[in-house]
């Protein structure tokens with residue numbers, strides 16, 4: 001179901017080349033999860049994708065928070081809390097993996113898709129606007 005995949009487009013740009021690149025890569029990794037319909041929750045392949053995503057997300061959050069700090073973004077704390085909340089939720093899904101819950105891949109897929117699209121579209125756009133208005137893109 002192609003229409004259910006995450007697609008990056010220039011409207012999602014945060015006007016920072018390296019963060020845009022990371023968002024595109026994140027979408028790509030999540031799409032491999034969306035594409036793995038019927039994947040076994042206890043399979044090595046599923047565990048491998050989840051690990052790859054988790055590691056990439058950790059790096060991305062760290063870089064994004066460093067950027068927001070650099071531009072003096074006043075809502076950094078709130079934004080970082082959203083990142084924390086995401087990590088907490090994904091950790092819950094990891095517990096589901098251990099329980100071998102067969103509905104987990106589908107549930108995780110829709111969570112990831114909704115969360116990332118909304119986050120990049122709404123929350124990340126807020127720091128882009130701030131950087132633009134303050135004339136401080138950090139570069």
Ligand SMILES: [Fe+2]
Pocket residue numbers: 064079083119123124
């Ligand atoms: Fe973010």
